[in-house]
Amino acid sequence: MCVAMPGRVVKVDGTKAEVDFSGNLVRAEAGLVKIKPGDYVLVHAGCILQVMSEEDSNNLMDLFKEIESL
Amino acid sequence: MTEYQAYLKNYDGEPVRLMEVCGTHTAEISHSGIASVLSPNIRLISGPGCPVCVTVTSYIDRLVALSLEPNHVVVSFGDLLRVKGSSQSLNDAKALGGQVRMVYSPMDVLKLADAEPEQIFVFAAVGFETTTPVYALLLEEAQKTGIQNIRLLTSLKTMPPVIDWVCANQGGIDGFLAPGHVSVITGSSMFEPLAQTYSIPFAVSGFEPQQILLSIYALVRRRGKGDVMNLYPSAVTAEGNKAAQRVVNQYFESCDAAWRGMGVIAESGMCLRAEYAEFDAGSMNLTDDRSANPNCRCAKVLTGAISPHECPLFGSQCTPQIPQGACMVSTEGSCYQYYVNHRK
Amino acid sequence: MKITMAHGSGGKATSELISDIFSKSFSNPILARMEDSAVVPGAQTIAMTTDSFVVTPVFFPGGDIGRLSVCGTVNDLLMSGAQPKYLTCGFIIEEGAESADLERIADSMAKTAKEAGVCIVAGDTKVIEGKGGVYINTSGVGFVPQGRNISASNCETGDAVLLSGFLGEHHAAVLSTRIGIQNQIESDCAPLNEMVCALFQNGIRVKALRDVTRGGLATVLNEFAAASSCCIELNEQDIPVSEPVKAFCGILGLDPLYMGNEGKFVAVVAKEDAQKAAEVMRAAKYGANTSVIGSVVPGEVGTLLVKTPIGGTRIVPELYGEGLPRIC
Numbered sequence: 165m166c167v168a169m170p171g172r173v174v175k176v177d178g179t180k181a182e183v184d185f186s187g188n189l190v191r192a193e194a195g196l197v198k199i200k201p202g203d204y205v206l207v208h209a210g211c212i213l214q215v216m217s218e219e220d221s222n223n224l225m226d227l228f229k230e231i232e233s234l
Numbered sequence: 235m236t237e238y239q240a241y242l243k244n245y246d247g248e249p250v251r252l253m254e255v256c257g258t259h260t261a262e263i264s265h266s267g268i269a270s271v272l273s274p275n276i277r278l279i280s281g282p283g284c285p286v287c288v289t290v291t292s293y294i295d296r297l298v299a300l301s302l303e304p305n306h307v308v309v310s311f312g313d314l315l316r317v318k319g320s321s322q323s324l325n326d327a328k329a330l331g332g333q334v335r336m337v338y339s340p341m342d343v344l345k346l347a348d349a350e351p352e353q354i355f356v357f358a359a360v361g362f363e364t365t366t367p368v369y370a371l372l373l374e375e376a377q378k379t380g381i382q383n384i385r386l387l388t389s390l391k392t393m394p395p396v397i398d399w400v401c402a403n404q405g406g407i408d409g410f411l412a413p414g415h416v417s418v419i420t421g422s423s424m425f426e427p428l429a430q431t432y433s434i435p436f437a438v439s440g441f442e443p444q445q446i447l448l449s450i451y452a453l454v455r456r457r458g459k460g461d462v463m464n465l466y467p468s469a470v471t472a473e474g475n476k477a478a479q480r481v482v483n484q485y486f487e488s489c490d491a492a493w494r495g496m497g498v499i500a501e502s503g504m505c506l507r508a509e510y511a512e513f514d515a516g517s518m519n520l521t522d523d524r525s526a527n528p529n530c531r532c533a534k535v536l537t538g539a540i541s542p543h544e545c546p547l548f549g550s551q552c553t554p555q556i557p558q559g560a561c562m563v564s565t566e567g568s569c570y571q572y573y574v575n576h577r578k
Numbered sequence: 579m580k581i582t583m584a585h586g587s588g589g590k591a592t593s594e595l596i597s598d599i600f601s602k603s604f605s606n607p608i609l610a611r612m613e614d615s616a617v618v619p620g621a622q623t624i625a626m627t628t629d630s631f632v633v634t635p636v637f638f639p640g641g642d643i644g645r646l647s648v649c650g651t652v653n654d655l656l657m658s659g660a661q662p663k664y665l666t667c668g669f670i671i672e673e674g675a676e677s678a679d680l681e682r683i684a685d686s687m688a689k690t691a692k693e694a695g696v697c698i699v700a701g702d703t704k705v706i707e708g709k710g711g712v713y714i715n716t717s718g719v720g721f722v723p724q725g726r727n728i729s730a731s732n733c734e735t736g737d738a739v740l741l742s743g744f745l746g747e748h749h750a751a752v753l754s755t756r757i758g759i760q761n762q763i764e765s766d767c768a769p770l771n772e773m774v775c776a777l778f779q780n781g782i783r784v785k786a787l788r789d790v791t792r793g794g795l796a797t798v799l800n801e802f803a804a805a806s807s808c809c810i811e812l813n814e815q816d817i818p819v820s821e822p823v824k825a826f827c828g829i830l831g832l833d834p835l836y837m838g839n840e841g842k843f844v845a846v847v848a849k850e851d852a853q854k855a856a857e858v859m860r861a862a863k864y865g866a867n868t869s870v871i872g873s874v875v876p877g878e879v880g881t882l883l884v885k886t887p888i889g890g891t892r893i894v895p896e897l898y899g900e901g902l903p904r905i906c
Contacts, residue, residue, distance in 0.1 A: 166258050166364040166415030167831040186825035189760040193341055193371050196478045206418060206469050207829070209311075210339025211368040214418045214475060216468045224448055227465050228238055231452045234461065235889070265833075267890025312831075316584075329580035338757050338830060443888045554898040555590055565898075574895040576878070 168208035170216050173201050183207055236444075238451035245273035245454065251406055252276065252453050253538055255397060256413035257284030257566035258441060264571050266443035268450075276454060279538035280568040282396050282493060283413060285360045285389070286313045287536060287560040287567050290492045292522035293389045294319030300356050300387070300515065301332030307350075308334050309343045310358035317563045320524045324358075340365075340372045347376075347384045356515045359386040364415045366390050366504055367478040370485045373513055385515035388505060391491055393420075394428060395502035400537050401432045407538065409453030411446070412438040414466045421474030422464040429460040440466040485510055492521035494560055495533020525559055527551070532559035535568050542572040549573060588792025588838070589897025612805075613729060614788060615658035617722055625660035627651055628717040636679065636712050639751045640764025643714055644683035646840055648690040648698075649769050650791070651718040656774045657787040657843065659728035660720030665691065666700040668715040672708025683712065694769035726778075732785035733806035737874040738852035740845045742773060742859055743867040745795060746823045749837035754826065763822050768841030768864045776858040783848035784855075790844060793897045794836035798844055799882045800896040809877030812884045812894075816871045835884075836897045846874065 171185040181194040183205060193211040206214045235243075254260055260280045263269065269278055282288050294317055301308040301324060308324060315324045315336065328334045333353075337343060340357055347355045359369050369386060376384050393416055400407065412425055417438045425436040435456040439449035449465050456463070464470050482504070491503025498521055506514045525532065530552070531545035542548045542561070552558040554570055561567035571577065584591040601609060608616045615625035629650045636643040647667065655662040667687070671680070691698055696718070747766040754761055770789065777784050786806075788798045795817070803810050819827075819834045827834055841864055847855045852870050859865035877883065882894045 166256065166362070166413065167828075168364070168415050168418075169825070169828045171825075185829055187761050187763075187822035188754075188826050188829060190829060191758075192339075193368070195371055195374075196367060196475060196481070206415075208364055208415060209368050210341045211371060213364070213367075213415070213478065214469050224236070224444055227448060227467075228236075228451075231448075231455060231463065234456060234459075234463075239888070264892060265886070266888055267884075267886045267892040268888070270890040270892070271888060325582050325584065326580070329582045338759075342758075443886070443890075447888065554895075555594070574898075575893045576881075 166208055168206050168213065170204055170206050173199050173203045173205055176201060181212060183212070238448055239271065242272050242276060242447065242451055242454070245275055247275065249275045249277065250408045250454050250457060251279055252409045252411060252450060253279045253281040253400070253407045254411035255281040255283035255393060256411070256416065257287070257564070258415070259411055259413065259439065259446065260284065260566045260571060262441050262443065263446060264575060266446070268443060268446060269577065272450070276450065279407070280571065281400060281538055282496070282536045284564050284566045285362055285391060286317055286564045287532070288391065288493045289314070289317065289360055289389045289560065290494050290520060290523040291319040291525065292520045293387070294323065296516060296520055297324060297356070297358055297387060298322050298327045298332065301327045301334050302330065305353050306333065307346070307353050307355050308332070308358060309337055309346065309355055310334065311360070312336050313564065314358050314360060317560055318557070340368050341375070343372065343384055344375055344379070344381060347381050351383055354383050354385060356385045356387055359388045359390060362391055362393060362413070362416050363419045366482050366486060367419060370481040373485050373510065374481065376513070384513065386506065386513055386517070387515040388517040389520070390486065390504040391493070392488070392502055392504065394424060395499050396493060396496070397428055399496060399499050401428065401434065404537050404539055407434065408457050409434060410436045411449055411453070412436045412462070414438060414440050414470065417466070417470045417474065419475050419478045421472050422462055422470050423472045424474070425462045429462050433458060433460045435459055436462045438462070438464045438466050438470050440469070492523060494523055495536050527558040530559040532561045535561045542569040545569070587897060589797055592793070611729070613658055614654040615660060615720070617658055617660070623722040623724070625655050625658045625720045625722055626717070627654040628715065629654060630713065630715040632713050633752060634711070635755060636683065638755055638765055640747070641767035641840070642683060642686050643712060644686035645690045645767050647714040647716045648687050648694060648696070649767050649840060651716040652694040652696055652769045652771070653789045653843070655718050655720035656770050657728070657789055658722065659726040659787070660722045662694060662696050662718055662720040662771070664719045665696050665698045666717045667698055668702040669704070670713040671703065671705050672711040673705060674708065674710035675712050676710070680712070690769065694771055728784060728787055730786050730788065730802050730805035733802050733808050733810070733846045733874050734785065735808065735874050735876055736849045737785055737846050738849050738855070738870055739799070739810060739812065739872045739874070740847065740852065740855055740859065741790070741795065741818065741869055741871045742770070742842050742865045744818050744820045744823065745790070745839060745842065746819060746827065746834040746837035748840040750823050750826045759826065759829065761822055761826065763826065766839055766841035766864070770841065770843055770864065772862040773859045773865045776862055777845060777855060780854060780858050782851045782855045782858070784845055785848070786846040788844055790839045790842045792838045794834070794838060795844065796835040796882060796894045797896040802846065803882055804880045807879045808874050809879060809881050809883065810872060811875045811877065812872035812882070814884050814886050816869050818867045818869045835894060849873070
């Protein structure tokens with residue numbers, strides 16, 4: 165129910181930001197998270213919800229090993 | 235093929251029933267053909283995670299009525315436009331001359347309202363915890379800029395009470411694929427009380443097919459244990475987005491809410507606080523839920539009690555072209571998915 | 579029953595409107611075939627078609643309603659195996675439209691007609707009350723060489739399915755303008771003569787052709803599967819979609835398989851000719867991203883299947899409703 169996509173912050177303008185998604189520039193609300201240009205952020209319905217960490221923390225094999233160790 | 239994919243394909247243990255409670259997960263599962271790479275002993279059930287599907291008919295009726303009132307414009311996401319209330323949808327209202335506009339973001343309504351101050355713009359504010367913060371920001375901005383012709387008709391819901399309802403009233407679920415983007419806002423720890431109470435595992439999952447497969451694997455492996463596993467750590471933390479939670483609590487408070495086919499579930503919704511009543515388009519007491527067709531079994535399908543095939547209308551009187559209930563209207567509804575994918 | 583926007587989207591509602599009202603009134607065996615053009619007997623076999631253009635805004639990145647109106651009709655003729663020759667055009671102009679805009683549109687039509695090798699030989703103009711909108715109808719005539727038989731009902735097991743390039747560009751370009759998302763996506767609006775002629779000139783055994791307009795690739799291939807009583811299977815990884823369009827779809831919850839294009843077509847050809855067909859199409863101006871996307875397989879008749887990157891399979895129906903952006 166939550167179509168959201170990660171994009172790259174291009175510009176910050178007070179509580180608004182311009183986020184780039186592979187060549188699509190969207191003006192999004194930035195009031196909920198501290199961001200700076202270059203950040204990789206999750207955007208839902210025109211609002212930035214989270215800064216995504218860049219290191220491959222979603223590395224599936226690492227997560228798999230964690231599950232196995234439970 | 236990864237180790238966990240192979241495991242899931244070849245699994246021949248006790249039958250497992252897993253429920254996803256996020257419409258976007260439902261869509262991705264269908265899109266990637268995930269059911270077709272799982273052992274038949276692993277059944278995926280779509281739960282009440284699509285805000286469009288669980289919206290009661292009287293809410294739609296009110297929107298339809300508002301769109302037909304002079305100087306009122308109903309603004310909505312695309313998802314809601316086809317859903318019928320007790321007889322009509324917003325698309326039907328548009329064909330009758332009602333004012334209905336579609337936007338990508340609730341924030342877009344600010345520009346619309348500013349450009350046409352003589353009209354009242356009513357936003358069809360549906361959603362779960364992921365979207366509620368955006369409505370809060372909208373009101374914050376409206377107050378800051380002094381825009382007075384915006385209203386919300388709310389049908390905002392929260393996840394834990396309905397998951398609790400399913401576990402308490404239905405049971406038969408061995409694991410939950412927890413909504414990834416809801417968890418970004420609320421934090422994964424929100425599911426711990428439920429996991430512990432019912433000893434059912436929750437896997438907070440991202441939306442890539444591999445992430446979903448890994449989450450399904452985790453749920454099968456941890457069956458019977460009340461674990462909450464965060465398998466989407468790049469976006470989800472245990473505590474969630476505090477700033478978002480704060481702004482939501484400023485404008486909204488918990489209230490009882492009506493769920494299509496399930497009746498009223500206590501404290502399962504979010505409503506505007508009394509001090510912001512000026513922004514409300516009459517959201518209270520919209521609990522009446524009357525499907526145009528009395529034989530519609532959406533309620534039971536939505537909670538996973540029956541499969542779409544067990545509804546007497548499925549495929550005959552109810553198809554995507556002539557949907558009788560929300561499960562068939564929404565592209566994430568179980569009935570729609572079963573129908574177009576010829577699922578058994 | 580009131581007509582809603584869904585009736586115009588090119589999907590199921592549109593086909594039902596046509597069959598319930600128009601086909602019923604106009605019924606005849608040529609119309610009943612429901613191909614892109616009506617192929618009729620005569621001293622030479624003639625193909626005729628008509629199309630109306632109502633896009634807003636009338637000027638969009640990569641094109642305009644004028645270019646669209648020529649390409650749309652030319653391409654429909656090409657899809658029936660005809661050599662397009664003559665077009666008519668009728669304008670319905672709402673009071674308030676700018677004459678400078680009409681000049682731009684007419685100029686664009688002239689340039690496009692030249693590129694497509696057709697003559698606009700007749701026309702009509704009407705002005706009505708309104709807010710400055712412009713609507714164009716074009717009808718076209720072409721000639722089908724002796725012995726050529728291109729039809730949606732010709733597909734056979736083993737045949738290869740080719741797509742001439744990136745999906746969704748036109749739809750994304752127009753929607754971006756309306757919804758305020760900035761990008762460099764441009765409409766792919768183009769006449770397909772060069773590619774289609776190259777297929778025939780190189781002796782490719784072409785079974786069916788269809789341009790991928792409203793309703794998208796999914797709708798077109800479902801039509802083929804139904805008309806030919808066959809099953810078509812695609813490999814998702816081989817379906818060309820550009821990164822910006824993929825991201826655009828991700829933001830709005832759209833599916834490229836259901837988006838409209840104005841310069842793309844699918845060709846179903848004999849298996850042995852697939853590689854050569856792809857080569858000749860790639861050599862043409864608008865075919866650089868041609869891809870063999872799938873084939874006709876044994877399976878449930880009338881069905882379109884897609885093999886997903888994780889090795890799963892999903893059934894892809896024709897478009898229901900309007901294909902609106904989702905948040906869910």
